[in-house]
Amino acid sequence: xxxxxxxxxxxxxxxxxxxxxxxxxxxxxxxxxxxxxxxxxxxxxxxxxxxxxxxxxxxxxxxxxxxxxxxxxxxxxxxxxxxxxxxxxxxxxxxxxxxxxxxxxxxxxxxxxxxxxxxxxxxxxxxxxxxxxxxxxxxxxxxxxxxxxxxxxxxxxxxxxxxxxxxxxxxxxxxxxxxxxxxxxxxxxxxxxxxxxxxxxxxxxxxxxxxxxxxxxxxxxxxxxxxxxxxxxxxxxxxxxxxxxxxxxxxxxxxxxxxxxxxxxxxxxxxxxxxxxxxxxxxxxxxxxxxxxxxxxxxxxxxxxxxxxxxxxxxxxxxxxxxxxxxxxxxxxxxxxxxxxxxxxxxxxxxxxxxxxxxxxxxxxxxxxxxxxxxxxxxxxxxxxxxxxxxxxxxxxxxxxxxxxxxxxxxxxxxxxxxxxxxxxxxxxxxxxxxxxxxxxxxxxxxxxxxxxxxxxxxxxxxxxxxxxxxxxxxxxxxxxxxxxxxxxxxxxxx
Amino acid sequence: xxxxxxxxxxxxxxxxxxxxxxxxxxxxxxxxxxxxxxxxxxxxxxxxxxxxxxxxxxxxxxxxxxxxxxxxxxxxxxxxxxxxxxxxxxxxxxxxxxxxxxxxxxxxxxxxxxxxxxxxxxxxxxxxxx
Amino acid sequence: xxxxxxxxxxxxxxxxxxxxxxxxxxxxxxxxxxxxxxxxxxxxxxxxxxxxxxxxxxxxxxxxxxxxxxxxxxxxxxxxxxxxxxxxxxxxxxxxxxxxxxxxxxxxxxxxxxxxxxxxxxxxxxxxxxxxxxxxxxxxxxxxxxxxxxxxxxxxxxxxxxxxxxxxxxxxxxxxxxxxxxxxxxxxxxxxxxxxxxxxxxxxxxxxxxxxxxxxxxxxxxxxxxxxxxxxxxxxxxxxxxxxxxxxxxxxxxxxxxxxxxxxxxxxxxxxxxxxxxxxxxxxxxxxxxxxxxxxxxxxxxxxxxxxxxxxxxxxxxxxxxxxxxxxxxxxxx
Numbered sequence: 001x002x003x004x005x006x007x008x009x010x011x012x013x014x015x016x017x018x019x020x021x022x023x024x025x026x027x028x029x030x031x032x033x034x035x036x037x038x039x040x041x042x043x044x045x046x047x048x049x050x051x052x053x054x055x056x057x058x059x060x061x062x063x064x065x066x067x068x069x070x071x072x073x074x075x076x077x078x079x080x081x082x083x084x085x086x087x088x089x090x091x092x093x094x095x096x097x098x099x100x101x102x103x104x105x106x107x108x109x110x111x112x113x114x115x116x117x118x119x120x121x122x123x124x125x126x127x128x129x130x131x132x133x134x135x136x137x138x139x140x141x142x143x144x145x146x147x148x149x150x151x152x153x154x155x156x157x158x159x160x161x162x163x164x165x166x167x168x169x170x171x172x173x174x175x176x177x178x179x180x181x182x183x184x185x186x187x188x189x190x191x192x193x194x195x196x197x198x199x200x201x202x203x204x205x206x207x208x209x210x211x212x213x214x215x216x217x218x219x220x221x222x223x224x225x226x227x228x229x230x231x232x233x234x235x236x237x238x239x240x241x242x243x244x245x246x247x248x249x250x251x252x253x254x255x256x257x258x259x260x261x262x263x264x265x266x267x268x269x270x271x272x273x274x275x276x277x278x279x280x281x282x283x284x285x286x287x288x289x290x291x292x293x294x295x296x297x298x299x300x301x302x303x304x305x306x307x308x309x310x311x312x313x314x315x316x317x318x319x320x321x322x323x324x325x326x327x328x329x330x331x332x333x334x335x336x337x338x339x340x341x342x343x344x345x346x347x348x349x350x351x352x353x354x355x356x357x358x359x360x361x362x363x364x365x366x367x368x369x370x371x372x373x374x375x376x377x378x379x380x381x382x383x384x385x386x387x388x389x390x391x392x393x394x395x396x397x398x399x400x401x402x403x404x405x406x407x408x409x410x411x412x413x414x415x416x417x418x419x420x421x422x423x424x425x426x427x428x429x430x431x432x433x434x435x436x437x438x439x440x441x442x443x444x445x446x447x448x449x450x451x452x453x454x455x456x457x458x459x460x461x462x463x464x465x466x467x468x469x470x471x472x473x474x475x476x477x478x479x480x481x482x483x484x485x486x487x488x489x490x491x492x493x494x495x
Numbered sequence: 496x497x498x499x500x501x502x503x504x505x506x507x508x509x510x511x512x513x514x515x516x517x518x519x520x521x522x523x524x525x526x527x528x529x530x531x532x533x534x535x536x537x538x539x540x541x542x543x544x545x546x547x548x549x550x551x552x553x554x555x556x557x558x559x560x561x562x563x564x565x566x567x568x569x570x571x572x573x574x575x576x577x578x579x580x581x582x583x584x585x586x587x588x589x590x591x592x593x594x595x596x597x598x599x600x601x602x603x604x605x606x607x608x609x610x611x612x613x614x615x616x617x618x619x620x621x622x623x624x625x
Numbered sequence: 626x627x628x629x630x631x632x633x634x635x636x637x638x639x640x641x642x643x644x645x646x647x648x649x650x651x652x653x654x655x656x657x658x659x660x661x662x663x664x665x666x667x668x669x670x671x672x673x674x675x676x677x678x679x680x681x682x683x684x685x686x687x688x689x690x691x692x693x694x695x696x697x698x699x700x701x702x703x704x705x706x707x708x709x710x711x712x713x714x715x716x717x718x719x720x721x722x723x724x725x726x727x728x729x730x731x732x733x734x735x736x737x738x739x740x741x742x743x744x745x746x747x748x749x750x751x752x753x754x755x756x757x758x759x760x761x762x763x764x765x766x767x768x769x770x771x772x773x774x775x776x777x778x779x780x781x782x783x784x785x786x787x788x789x790x791x792x793x794x795x796x797x798x799x800x801x802x803x804x805x806x807x808x809x810x811x812x813x814x815x816x817x818x819x820x821x822x823x824x825x826x827x828x829x830x831x832x833x834x835x836x837x838x839x840x841x842x843x844x845x846x847x848x849x850x851x852x853x854x855x856x857x858x859x860x861x862x863x864x865x866x867x868x869x870x871x872x873x874x875x876x877x878x879x880x881x882x883x884x885x886x887x888x889x890x891x892x893x894x895x896x897x898x899x900x901x902x903x904x905x906x907x908x909x910x911x912x913x914x915x916x917x918x919x920x921x922x923x924x925x926x927x928x929x930x931x932x933x934x935x936x937x938x939x940x941x942x943x944x945x946x947x948x949x950x951x952x953x954x955x956x957x958x959x
Contacts (some may be wrong), residue, residue: 008907015781016894019887022788063774065909069746072774113792120785127778135580139778142587143785146594150789153598158605159621162614165533165598172540172591173527179584180520180547180725186577187554187732190745212728509734514726515635521722522642529714532704534651534696538658541689542642545665548681549638556672557743558736563673563751564846565761571738573673574747575763579772581677582764583779586851586936589684590786593943596696597793600950609700612707 006052007061007074010045010084010130011140014038014123021116028111029099035115036095039122043092046084046126050481053081060132068132069193075132079485082336083129083259086343087252091122093347094251097460098244101354105242106154114154118248120147125256134182134268135192137260138175141224145171148253151245152237163236170233174223181217184209198268205273214278217264225257227321228291231314238310243354246306250313251347255339258320262335265324266489275327284325289419291318296426300433305363306353308430309346312389315423316342322416323404329483329490331407334400336482337475341388341396344471348385348464352378355453355461365434370443371450378453379438381465386431388468391424395472399479512553519546531611533602537595544588551577551584627671634668649704651697659690675847676764683855688940691862695944698951759918760844760925768849769925773908776928777893779851780935784890787939791883794946799874818867825867832860840933841926850929854936861941870948879945882938889935893928900924 002009017038024030053059053076061074076084095118106114124144131137149171153164186192188209189200204210219230226234234254238246265274274280292315299311316338323335353363355378360367372379388395401420408416443449452458471478523546526539555577563575603609606617641661645654662685669678733740754766768776836856843849865873897908905912910924 005901005907008901012894012897012907015777016891016898018781019784019890019894022784023884023887025883062906063908064770065906065911066771070749071771109795110792113788116788117785117792120781120788123781135583135772136775136778139583139587139775139782142591142782143778146590146782146785146789149594149598150785150792153601153789153793159618161598161602161605162618165595165602168591168595168598169527169536169540172595173524173543176540176544176547180550183547183551183554183577184728184732187740187742190741190743190747192576192580192746196745208731209728210731212724215724506730509737510729510732512631512635512735513729513732515639517722517725517729519638519642520725521718522646524721525714525718526646528717529711530704531707531709532651534693534700535654535704538645538654538693541658541685542645542661545662545681545685548677549665549668552669552672552674552677553735554740554742555674556736557738557740559738560673562675562847563763564675565755565763572751572763574743575750575767576747577742578674578677578764579767579775581674582680582768582851583775585677585680585684586779587782589689590782592689593692593786594789594793596692597790597943597946597950599696600699600947601793603700604950610705610707612709613705 003048003052005061006045006049007059007076007130008063010042010049010088011074011123011127013041013045014119014126015143018116018119018123021112021119025112028102028108028115031112031115032095032099032102035098035119038119039088039091039095042122042126043085043088046081046088049076050081050085052076053078069191069196072136073132073193074130075195076130077485078481078488079262079336080129080259082481082485083256083339084126086255086340087122087125087129090248090251090343090347091118093460093463094244094248094351097247097351097354097457100454100456101244101358102242104358105156105244110154114151114242114245117147117150118245120144121151121248121253125252128256129259132194133192134185134194134197135179138179138182141175141178144253144256145175148237148245148249151249152241154245155240155242157240159236160240163233163240167233167237170223170230174220174230177216177220177223181213181215181220184213184216188213194263194268198270201269201273205277210273211278214269214273218261218280221257221261221264225254225261226314226317228287228295228314228318231291231295231317234314235307235310238313238350239304239307243306243350243357247347247350247354250309250350251343254313254317255343258317258335258339261321262324262332262489266332271490281325281327284321285416288318288321288325289416291315292322292419292423293426296423296430300426300430302430303364303366305356305365305368305434306350308434309349309353312427312430313342313346315427316346316389319400319404319420323407326404326407326411326413326416328407328410329486330403330410332486332489333479333483334404334407336485337403337478338400340478340482341400341468341471344396344464344467345385345388348381348461348468349389351457351461351464352382352385355457358453358457359450360447365437366444367447368434369437369441369447372439374443374450375452377458378461381458381461382438383435384465384468386434388472390428390431393472394469396468396475396478397472399472399475403479513550516546516550516553519549522546533599533609533611534596536611537592537599540595541588541592544584548581548584551581630671631668634664634671638664638668649706650702651700651704652694652702654704655690655693655697658693659686662686662689676762676849676852679847679852680855683852683859687859688855691944692947695947695951757918758921758925760922762844762846764847765843765849765925765929769928770908770910770921773924773928776932777897777908780890780893780932783936783939784886787883787886787942790943790946794950796879796942796945797870797874797949799871822867825863829860829864832856832863836860836933836937840929843929844922844925850932851936853929854933855940857933857937858940858944862944865944865948870945870952874945877941879942882942882945885938886935886942889931889933889938892931892934896924896927896931 523543
């Protein structure tokens with residue numbers, strides 16, 4: 001009986017778990033324990049969903065027993081089962097980590113509110129991923145957004161407040177653009193169900209109104225996924241949020257937004273409309289190439305390493321959009337692979353920075369000088385994550401870049417390959433800056449001596465660092481999942 | 496020529512509602528991105544969203560229809576679905592407003608101003624000090 | 626006639642919005658927003674959306690405006706002149722607006738009964754919901770049953786906002802009566818607005834009665850849990866404004882409100898879980914009773930109750946948090 005309800009439970013468990021977390025406001029520890037339990041449960045559910053989808057195909061779930069398109073339905077196919085796994089997997093690693101980190105970075109009064117927000121954010125992100133209804137997606141988007149603003153605002157620096165406010169404004173504009181787009185789609189088709197929309201859109205492909213709806217949806221989603229130049233909210237938000245929140249949001253929120261973009265482009269509007277009528281690739285390719293180079297260079301000049309990683313994230317989003325813009329199965333496979341791989345590497349890097357922050361109180365490059373000897377395990381994990389960002393062989397970063405280059409070769413677009421190589425060299429420079437400071441310089445004399453981070457921080461960091469190595473050396477599983485999903489999307493039978 | 500004018504007029508009559516709503520939406524959007532006072536930005540956001548609500552409700556209107564509540568003398572009902580969506584959206588809007596305004600109060604406390612320019616100047620100084 | 630009403634309302638909306646763009650007094654801007662909201666509520670009535678009009682009037686002109694005014698108390702009333710150029714925003718807005726107008730050329734004509742929006746999903750709501758759900762208000766049927774999961778999401782959005790507000794603004798703990806007998810005594814003697822207080826006290830039962838009516842009459846007329854929750858909250862806002870925050874906090878302690886906010890969500894979600902346990906899908910009310918239509922009825926009443934409880938307690942709690950920040954020394958002065 002439970003098996004048939006899995007798609008609903010995937011979201012309902014964290015959604016209804018959150019009020020319980022909140023009710024435990026007198027004891028943050030219990031809130032955190034419950035949150036962790038919820039994250040593991042959702043991870044188990046998403047594994048079960050992935051297995052079911054691979055064995056028996058797409059699953060649909062009708063809320064309230066009302067058949068779509070009259071009711072709201074959840075649809076799990078190979079693509080979003082994969083994204084669900086990423087989101088809940090990262091949550092299952094970050095939530096246990098959060099306890100100690102939050103103890104130090106968030107006021108006692110706010111701690112249980114922080115854990116409640118994390119659970120709500122998880123529920124929202126999972127809901128966006130699994131939703132088969134365009135308006136329901138908007139509602140869950142707002143749950144995840146509001147809880148993200150809350151988490152960011154809990155950072156210790158007062159700039160966390162302005163970062164959160166800026167994100168609130170940009171995010172709400174994005175969400176409003178999305179509802180304008182959905183409204184026009186509804187006006188033209190009379191439906192809100194994604195599969196239903198996908199069937200009705202092809203006959204409208206000359207309608208100017210449909211083109212406008214497309215523009216609004218892409219801009220709105222672009223704001224949410226920090227598509228260059230709509231990324232201005234991201235660096236501050238990631239830099240000033242509490243470490244656990246940065247790690248969770250950086251490795252999941254933008255991934256989910258990229259998923260929504262892929263879903264709209266390939267499944268709802270369809271390959272023909274997006275790429276042959278509108279030619280979205282002529283927007284994505286130049287913009288993402290510029291974004292990759294520009295934000296990688298900006299990352300070089302950051303003093304706060306969390307901020308540097310945030311700029312690097314904008315560049316990585318560029319790679320994902322580039323993969324879409326290459327407009328072939330290999331390119332899309334690279335995008336989907338990078339969703340997975342980037343979650344692992346940014347998760348590891350931000351968690352390592354959280355451990356540094358726990359010991360020395362900030363993540364400035366000059367305060368980290370000589371830290372390699374005092375926090376060897378944390379820094380080693382950082383190096384693994386960093387190598388993965390650069391794309392060194394035997395790390396996950398190499399796999400996604402390799403596939404992306406293959407896709408560019410298939411197209412014969414040599415300048416794209418040059419940009420990827422140059423950007424990887426820049427990435428090497430900004431990672432090297434940290435490695436140099438940490439290992440080659442000695443600890444400043446006035447700096448206090450610190451010891452290695454506690455195990456409850458180190459274990460999650462290393463789980464992700466090892467995952468970077470494992471999926472770098474042994475990429476069959478992730479490539480197969482991404483490749484299958486990409487092939488299905490291109491065949492036009494997505495869903 | 497006459498038929499052209501007729502077409503223009505009937506086209507305009509069928510769309511004037513959308514055009515005014517677009518003007519309202521864009522004015523709200525302009526207040527959000529054009530003003531530097533944070534409170535005014537939130538007001539702009541509300542106007543922007545409220546105007547989108549009018550767009551949705553206009554989509555649902557049927558000439559000669561009545562409110563979608565069963566009624567013996569009703570000939571036809573307007574479309575209830577946009578109403579439901581907008582009820583949800585209004586609630587989401589007030590939730591965002593409440594959160595945004597709380598942030599503004601805290602920002603005022605932390606920076607002693609709610610003007611974006613001044614906050615930006617203070618932040619730049621802080622960045623340099625670091 | 627309808628056309629005339631519509632056009633004049635749209636015209637007034639445009640004037641209001643132009644005033645908002647041009648004015649520098651934040652107080653005037655906020656009041657104009659309240660007017661904008663009321664005007665849109667009128668337009669919603671003209672466009673047959675009575676439930677939406679009700680909600681917009683209660684939320685936009687009511688709660689949002691009150692919260693904005695409370696914010697102005699701390700932030701000051703005037704917008705400073707900015708040196709920033711308005712060229713780029715104007716350009717973005719013009720391009721976006723032009724794109725939309727271009728899109729309208731292919732949009733279905735306004736009000737035409739044959740538009741595609743009315744003939745795919747909506748038909749069933751209009752033709753079959755009175756039998757399938759058994760209640761006359763189709764908006765309530767769609768909101769609570771066909772698209773019940775959206776409404777659960779909406780309640781959770783409200784709950785999420787409460788988490789944010791509470792984390793940013795702390796609600797003051799009221800001084801206990803035992804600790805400050807003298808001050809309490811003083812306050813009783815020097816109550817500043819005796820007339821207002823008496824009027825408020827007389828009005829409160831009626832407001833609450835009206836809230837209950839809206840709550841339980843939502844199946845038949847416009848209304849439902851959300852509107853009722855807002856009206857209920859208004860009664861306590863009125864009480865706070867006339868009697869002061871400390872008295873209000875004594876009447877409705879924050880810990881109770883917090884528990885109620887979570888409780889409302891759990892009532893709604895719990896209904897879904899119960900329907901799962903009875904063998905239906907999440908939020909399938911048909912299984913709640915042996916007769917599907919009465920099952921729908923039970924389900925809708927219960928979830929609307931959950932909505933009302935959460936909305937009322939979140940709004941009251943958020944208002945207290947705003948008042949704590951806006952008037953930090955209120956109570957000490959009395």
